[in-house]
Amino acid sequence: MDSNRSTAETIYVSDAVTTTAKILVVGHFAVGKTTYIGSLSEIAPLRTEEKMTQASAHVDDLKGAPDKVTTTVALDFGRLTLSDELVLYLFGTPGQQRFMQLWEDMARGALGALLLVDPSRLAETFPVIDLVEKYGLEYAIAVNSFDEKAEFDEDEIREALDLLPDTPVIYCDARDQKSSARALIALVQHLLTRAA
Amino acid sequence: MNAHGEEAPVTVTSDFVRSYVITGGRRLPTADDLSLHTLVTLAPDRELPLGASPEVRAIWELCGGGYLSVAEVAAHLSLPVGVARLLLTDLFEQGHLLRRAAPPRAPSVDRGIIEKVLHGLESLYG
Numbered sequence: 001m002d003s004n005r006s007t008a009e010t011i012y013v014s015d016a017v018t019t020t021a022k023i024l025v026v027g028h029f030a031v032g033k034t035t036y037i038g039s040l041s042e043i044a045p046l047r048t049e050e051k052m053t054q055a056s057a058h059v060d061d062l063k064g065a066p067d068k069v070t071t072t073v074a075l076d077f078g079r080l081t082l083s084d085e086l087v088l089y090l091f092g093t094p095g096q097q098r099f100m101q102l103w104e105d106m107a108r109g110a111l112g113a114l115l116l117v118d119p120s121r122l123a124e125t126f127p128v129i130d131l132v133e134k135y136g137l138e139y140a141i142a143v144n145s146f147d148e149k150a151e152f153d154e155d156e157i158r159e160a161l162d163l164l165p166d167t168p169v170i171y172c173d174a175r176d177q178k179s180s181a182r183a184l185i186a187l188v189q190h191l192l193t194r195a196a
Numbered sequence: 197m198n199a200h201g202e203e204a205p206v207t208v209t210s211d212f213v214r215s216y217v218i219t220g221g222r223r224l225p226t227a228d229d230l231s232l233h234t235l236v237t238l239a240p241d242r243e244l245p246l247g248a249s250p251e252v253r254a255i256w257e258l259c260g261g262g263y264l265s266v267a268e269v270a271a272h273l274s275l276p277v278g279v280a281r282l283l284l285t286d287l288f289e290q291g292h293l294l295r296r297a298a299p300p301r302a303p304s305v306d307r308g309i310i311e312k313v314l315h316g317l318e319s320l321y322g
Binding site for chain 1: 263310317318322
């Protein structure tokens, strides 16, 4: 098709793309998911909202209560064209337990999850690990460390998070493209070893 | 926004009624029908349905330019994902929309795709 696209049209995926893949970037609130996605995405990261589906499934309930409020959750995502025919989407997914319906949607068709961890707030990562494991997602740990001298060494983090020996633990700076890419590559290498 | 560039992920809104109107009160389709990363575009030589809503007109205009994922359509038009998915499903069923790269329904992971992703990342950043 038209190979002479104007600037306004560059929001679109190339016509040649036949395959899309999805990887989740998960972690507790304010761990750096949006920053991470922004460091790798070729488009300005986009935000959309997903409504909690238990509300929409019982839409009749609203008739008697028109001012009923609905919880929505923000999803940030980015896009990375990996070859002529392959595009990868990175979806930031909040780690709260109450977003189970959202997680079912997000986990379906995902290759795996990169689990961002703030080494100074390890306890907040426990429920996120529970969710990732509940939905059967393979994952790697990316310790988002702004400080070169990590506060915790890998063994401490492994022990604190009770990780399996082969779960990768990568230190990364979510603001840095190369560093973020290294973490993503480590995850995908791990996914390959786990794929039947 | 806070220092980490993330807004509070949860907001309580009252715009549910708006979505209810856009969708005609229908139940929203699930990810089985149209995944967030399924690519969609307008089919060639289609006429905008008479009486199309402003949201459908906006989708029509956006999707006429090329392929975008369902999530991108929702984000560009500031529509909740479920609402965008429903309107896109309608257009698809009416033959107005083409979709590509629909992922498998089963939650299985395709080793071939993982390999391609790895090679792509390594060629970009390796």
